[in-house]
Amino acid sequence: MLEVNLPDGSVMQFSRRVRAIDVAEAIGPGLAKATLAAELAGRIVGADSYLPDEGTVDLRLLTRKDAESLGVMRHSAAHVMARAVLRLYEGVELAFGPTVENGFYYDFALEEPISEADFPKIEAEMARIIKENEPFERIEEPRDRAIQLCRDLGQQLKVEHIEQGLRDEQTVSFYRQGEFIDLCRGPHLPGPAAIGAFKLLSVAGAYWKGDASQRQLQRLYGTAWFSKQDLEGYLKRVEEAKRRDHRVLGKQLELFMIDPDVGSGLILWLPKGAMIRRELEGFIYQKLIEHGYQPVYTPVIGRVQLYQVSGHYPYYADSQFPPIDMADGDRYLLRPMNCPHHITIYRSKPRSYRDLPLRLAEFGTVHRFEQSGELSGMTRVRGFTQDDAHIFCTEEQMAAEFRGCLEMTQSVLATVGLHNYRVRLSFRDPHSDKYVGDPATWDRAEASLRQVCEGMELPNLEIEPGEAAFYGPKADFIVADCIGREWQLGTVQLDYNLPSAERFGLEYIGPDNQPHCPVMIHRAPFGSFERFIGMLIEHFAGAFPLWLAPEQVRVLVVSQKFESYGLEVERQLRAAGLRATGDYRSEKIGAKIRDAQMEMIPYMLVVGGRETASRTVAVRERRRGDLGVMPLDQAIARFAQEIATKALPDPGDSRN
RNA sequence: GCUAGCGUAGCUCAAUUGGCAGAGCGGCUGAUUUGUAAUCAGCAGGUUGUGGGUUCAAGUCCCUCCGCUAGCUCCA
Structure with a gap:
């Protein structure tokens, strides 16, 4: 005797051996005809699958209505x-x-x-x-x-x-x-x-x-x-979805370009794209200072030997630009990462436990020779700038520091309204030999990271063995582009390898007056400006919030007769720190509005006879349209407020 | 790097079987002086990605290289 529990709570009994389809048949021929598969005790099976001979089993018959x-x-x-x-x-x-x-x-x-x-x-x-x-x-x-x-x-x-x-x-x-x-x-x-x-x-x-x-x-x-x-x-x-493609919008809105004469995978930031980047740089810079990071600047090349010590040169030889050979035998490498330079700064003087954590930050430009087939717009390039920093700390400080990095990354993503991301906790593949460092250290690090991550609200947190860097486990923030490909943006990586005696042999003097080896954290909330902004272009479909918009306000004069008042408005906007231009062409106002709309400019200020006479402006918002006439000061205060709060555009815009 | 596809004006694209390289937008010039998503007219703009080959004739067919796109592999 078999008891079958159906989703509606009903129970059917069978004394013969039955398949899922037979149960459907017993309920009704219409259902039998519509049944495409079944969920039997939580597993998706074919409709012809036999149910157990006896006992109790849950069965759901699946039709085209079921996902x-x-x-x-x-x-x-x-x-x-x-x-x-x-x-x-x-x-x-x-x-x-x-x-x-x-x-x-x-x-x-x-x-x-x-x-x-x-x-x-x-x-x-x-x-x-x-x-x-x-x-x-x-x-x-x-x-x-x-x-x-x-x-x-x-x-x-x-x-x-x-x-x-x-x-x-x-x-x-x-x-x-x-x-x-x-x-x-x-x-x-x-x-x-x-x-x-x-x-x-x-x-x-x-x-x-x-x-x-x-x-x-x-x-x-x-x-x-x-x-x-x-x-x-x-x-x-x-x-x-393809209309949001950052490569299409990047060209349309003149944000960046790539030219074979410069080289594949090398981004030329056009003025408007550069402005977005400057805003983001300023935003993250302020956060760094708040959180006790110290900015440094270091060169984009270094002696090959430095990368031999770090292990990157031998490990990634075929995805680097080949070394530059000097006449005197010196060899330089275009740096594929920033950590060796920051480590060199750490090592430049003895460090005490009282100095830790030491957080060295740099918007570091690196170059990697990615395979030609991998290159893709701004998301996979051969030269990019990381919002990089390296934290040198004690083993005891590590968990709190790691958590702080994750929180900063979360806060950055929340500021731009990127909520649709997942977090991948990347551990080593225990069956592979590509990792450095002893297994006990790895186990300790992975357990510690796991505890930190699970104690936070990280969306879709998943542990993925085999995704770790060769030197340590990491947590990656991953988002999908307009055609569904996933890209790693922010990353926080733990590193026991580079500070070790086998590599750079970093030390600090502990409270016991003895030398100890610090732990390193590599972290970049954006990941790289190139990839992050590429994803941001798609996220906003080119319509950036006011604080990021390359051109924030455009003054549109109803006719050239009002040019001098228009210029005055424009001057005052700029004096208030807004990125503003004016449109004084001999076009009709409708054409000027259309052009500004297509350039995704957040605000348009229409000025004609009435505004000139009353020293006001007619404010038009890109999405909501005409907001009415107001004094210029009031409009400027409104813009300033929107910028200060980094307000995000309303979702659900039908036009763009 | 590998597999497949693609490459025509600044941009988006057309060009029949191999038969005179074209349009719209943009640009420039002129007219117009405009009230919330395109004013009208004229003009300029090309070694069809590169180099070679086949042919009376190549944007079109074949080969080389460069670049781009999708996927695979890789991703510090």
Whole structure:
């Protein structure tokens, strides 16, 4: 006897062996027809999955109304695509074909390159397979028979996967649909009919098992939805999101440029972008002073030997600009990071425990030779400036210092209204040998960081083994760009390595009058100005809050007759510290407003005959429109207040 | 770096099968003197990313290099 608990609280009893679909059938034929999968005791399974013979079990039947079915459907869509590719090409070996956010992919090994021009014929074949509507059937096989089956199918990659990846499994599962059989954990739809609308999106290379030393496969990306409207909605959202792209807006709003004559991945900050950066620099600088940091300046190059001692030169040799060889044999490296210079300052005199924590800060420009395929706008570049600082402290001070860094990063993100981030606590991969330092120290550091982080309100905090730097664990603040790629912004990193005797041998004299080794924290709340501002452009869709806007106010004269009053208004705005210009062209006021709107200028001051006579201005706000006429002093006070509070723009603007 | 795609005026894009390189915006000049998202007219603007090849003829086809885009790998 089996008792099945359904989500509505009802209980059904079965004395025979039943599948999820049989339960649906018992409730009603309509539900049976709509059932795409099931959640059985908290696990998503196929509708054809058997329930236990006896006992009590929770069951949820999933239809297209349940979010979980979308993933199941997309996985089936991946199988349909693989089946179509097998029909159309000779000698195809299947690799992996999982679902991803908003879609799916499948990796294929085949000689003939697939290009986007081939998509229509693959899509047509997929449509044919969906129309044929053959069911997906689950087959379980013991491992030796499974290996033989894959051999017979000519699927060597699957043979390898069963032998290595699945070496602990006694039986493995396959899914069959017509002539197509694929090693697969599932679950799948009962049949392909629920794949209402799909589209192939792109093809790209991908390495077998993500290992660049392995052979490269062809990865086909697709998206699938229950309805055509859903698909269209998705494609539209993607288009909309691309309008926020910082590379597009950066060009449109003249914030920055990149030119091959200067070099790939090297940012030229245009006046307007530079203004945003100056504001952010001022903002963080003030915070640094408040929190006891001491600014320093150090050069952008240093002797190679310095980086040999730090370990960065040997460890990252191929992602650095090669050393500069001098005639006298000296070699200099364009610095890939700032810490060795700050360490040199620390070492310049004996330090006492009374001096700690010592916090040395610098907006340090560094250069790294990133692979050409990695470069991307301002988010991945070859030259960038970190809002860097290094804290030298005692082991006892470490937790509080680390926490302070996390808090500063949080406060920075909150100030600009970036709430949609996650925090990744990056620990070492215990199975890898790429880390320096002894495991006991690592364990201690990781435990301590974990305690600090878990004692704070950090959104979506997750521990990710294998993401640590080679010298220590870290906490990274991660945000997604307009097309969903994640980027690390702020970071706080613990370092027991560089201060150690094997590296720079840093010391301080403790209360016991004995030398001790300090702990180092590397931290950068923005990460780099380039990447942070790139993300900020997308976050605000180019419409910056008043305190950051490169041009804050524009005076628009109704006709050139009012130019002299306009100039006076402009002068007074600038005298009040506002970034203001005036538009005195012989255009109609509507055209001037439109231009200012498109340049995303927060405030426009319209002045004509009435304003000139009454010494007032007509204030227009970019989002809310005409705010009415007021004395200039009142407008200036309003702007000053908005700047002082770093007020954020209202969300939900329909126009931009 | 690897796989696929792309590169035409300052910007966004067009150019049929290989057959006279074009439009809008922007710029400049002139007219207009304007009241809350585009006033009108005229003019200028190009070795079609680079170098080579095929052809009577190349923006279009082939090769090299450079750059960009998506993905993979990497990311101190």
